[in-house]
Amino acid sequence: MQKTLLELSDLSIKFGGLTAVNKLNTKINVGEAVGLIGPNGAGKTTAFNLIVGVYQPTAGKVVFDGEDITGLPPHVVCRKGIGRTFQVVKPFGKMTVLQNIMVGAFVNTSKNKEARQIATEIMEKMGLQGKRDHLAQNLTIPERKRLEMAKALATQPKLLLLDEVLAGLNQTEIEEAVQLIKTINREGITILMIEHVLQATMAICSRIVVLDYGKKIAEGSPQEVTSNSEVIKAYLGDEYENADS
Amino acid sequence: MTGININKNSVILAVLVVLLLLLPMAVTKPYYLHVIIICLLWAYLASSWNIIGGFAGQLSLGHGIYTAIGAYITVILFNTFGLSPWLGLFVGGGAAILLSLVIGYPTFGLRGAYYALATVAISEGIVVLLNNTGSIGRFTVGGAEGLIVKMVGNSAVAFQFNSKIPYYYIVLIMVFLIIFVAKWLKESKLGYYLVALREDEDAAAAMGINVRRNKLIAGAISAFFTALGGVFYAMLIRYLEPNAIAGAGMSTQMVFLAIVGGSGTVLGPVIGGILLALISEIIRFYLGGQLMGLHLFIYGMIVLLMIIYQPRGIIELFEKIGQRFSRKHNDEGGRSGAEDPSGA
Structure with missing residues (x-):
């Protein structure tokens, strides 16, 4: 049995009358790559925000690396070893690419030189070295997505939460990004990713969790999930399922 | 190439320092020296504001309270107990740090215009109290x-x-000190954190930055140095008037000078402070007696034009000139090197 890195138990949050995430239970093992999918508004990003402490859950627990981190503020959660990217990327526009990444590296060092060294390595891994001294606000979308990952990686996380890092990329760019994420995962960083590009998710993830209206409706290998009737119904509607059967 | 640049820069710097040290020998009229002292004081105050207002991007419109608390405490301790202002300034500076924390704790949770409004309200309240x-x-x-x-x-x-000569040297040291602090800040972890949280608080928090704590630290540093400026002002003018030392004029002037010079940069506020204070003094000297308020009107127009045509600050102009120079050098040396804008 593998070691559990992240465990969500009965994780729930209500906004007024709306239950955005409803009793979410799941476990992620060390070294795994797990996909979190579901239709728009299913509560995927909200689940991320619950894990990293942007929102306080109404009920339930988040246990990371054997420690209860439920409701800790985002900067503390980051220092526990969870890095996250934002769906709408948030580069520090008036900083250069290297400086952006250095901000993350400063989590583990106070020395400018060391931070620069860590950041340079990650910058090269992410293929951004050509843009080293460019202001982040002048980057293209694919570059911004890669910078977003580089910033999170610079904090040297055990678990990386990726929120639609493939959205807005063309086919070639997606293939490159998939290879990159696979490499990151192979180097020992556990990955939980929200993604709409299913084909890419299946290429990366060994397991997929499906959310609909805040509830987990399926979990399993990509093959299991895609043949699950609940999932097909959630994505394509009742009629499709009826017509099919 | 970089080595040559550093050498060239340090030569320019050394010459500048020597010139500044010898300046009182050339400027013998006390009035002119006084004008220069005031210009340097504004450069210093704008740079102090820049730590929280520029680097951390928190638009404080009430920094006059820190000049006031530094000045008042130092002068009261001197008048009452005869405590040397050199010691009093630490008490005044310490009080400014405390005040910045008391104000900062509730207000740094506010974003954008709300924070700016809160600082205006607090400082107006303190002027009324004084x-x-x-x-x-x-x-x-x-x-x-x-x-x-x-x-x-x-x-x-x-x-x-x-x-006036001792005042000149004291304020000169203060300006060097604040430039040094800004330069250190820019390279330090704290400086990176401040710029990051200025650009995006949520992204900063996701990267392990305790946003409020870092704002409080920057606010305290800024308040301390601003208070020292207030002490210097008190000892130079020898008279404290609440509206002059704590009022909106004092508070907004620091902001103007820093923004016109280039906020968030090391030298921008210094350049803005010296240049604008000088322009203001020249206009006042020639036009002050002619039509009530004309000099202020013209000064306002100049500030307006600078903001319209040079929104990133005068410092950017200097950087462009510097880049053109180094590019010329590079071309002569057969290298383009245009990829690296960080040279300045």
Whole structure:
């Protein structure tokens, strides 16, 4: 049995009358790559925000690396070893690419030189070295997505939460990004990713969790999930399922 | 290439320092020296504001309270107990740090315009308090009439000099000190954190930055140095008037100078402070007596034009000129090197 890195138990949050995430239970093992999918508004990003402490859950627990981190503020959660990217990327526009990444590296060092060294390595891994001294606000979308990952990686996380890092990329760019994420995962960083590009998710993830209206409706290998009737119904509607059967 | 640049820069810097040190020998009229001192003081104050307002991007429109608390505490301690202002400034600076934390804790949770408005409200409140407090126990505060620094004649311990020259050297050291602090800040972890949280608080928090704590630290550093500027002002003018030392004029001037010079940069506020204070003084000298307020109107127009045509600050102009120079050099050396804008 593998070691559990992240465990969500009965994780729930209500906004007024709306239950955005409803009793979410799941476990992620060390070294795994797990996909979190579901239709728009299913509560995927909200689940991320619950894990990293942007929102306080109404009920339930988040246990990371054997420690209860439920409701800790985002900067503390980051220092526990969870890095996250934002769906709408948030580069520090008036900083250069290297400086952006250095901000993350400063989590583990106070020395400018060391931070620069860590950041340079990650910058090269992410293929951004050509843009080293460019202001982040002048980057293209694919570059911004890669910078977003580089910033999170610079904090040297055990678990990386990726929120639609493939959205807005063309086919070639997606293939490159998939290879990159696979490499990151192979180097020992556990990955939980929200993604709409299913084909890419299946290429990366060994397991997929499906959310609909805040509830987990399926979990399993990509093959299991895609043949699950609940999932097909959630994505394509009742009629499709009826017509099919 | 970089080595040559550094050498060239340090030569320019050394020449500049020597010129500044020798300046009182050339400028013998006290009035001119006084103008230069005021310009340097504004450069210093704008740079102090820049730590929280520029680097951390928190638009404080109430920094006058820190000049006031530094000045008032130092002068009251001197007038009452004869405590040397050189020691009093630490008490005043310490009080400014405390005040910045008390104000910062609730207000740094606010974003954008709300924070700016809160600082205006607090500083206006403190001006009213100062105007209406004649004395606290045995301590004379002076109320609306103001507070006069007790004269003891030429005394270094009492921070009182008959000549303007010592004031010039003191304020010059202060400007060097604040440039040094800004330069250190820019390279340090704290500096990176401040710029990051200025650009995006949520992204900063996701990267392990305790946003409020770092704002509080930056606010405290900024308040301390601003208070020292207030102490210098008090000892130079020897008279404290609530509206002048704590009022909106003082508070907004620091912001103007820093933004016009280039906020969030090391040298921008220094350049803005010296240049604008000089322009303001020249206009006042030539036009002050002619039509009431004309000099202020013209000064306002100049500030407006600078903001319209050079929104990123005068510093950017200097950087462009510097880049053109180094590019020329590179072309002559057969290298383009245009990829690296960080040279300046």
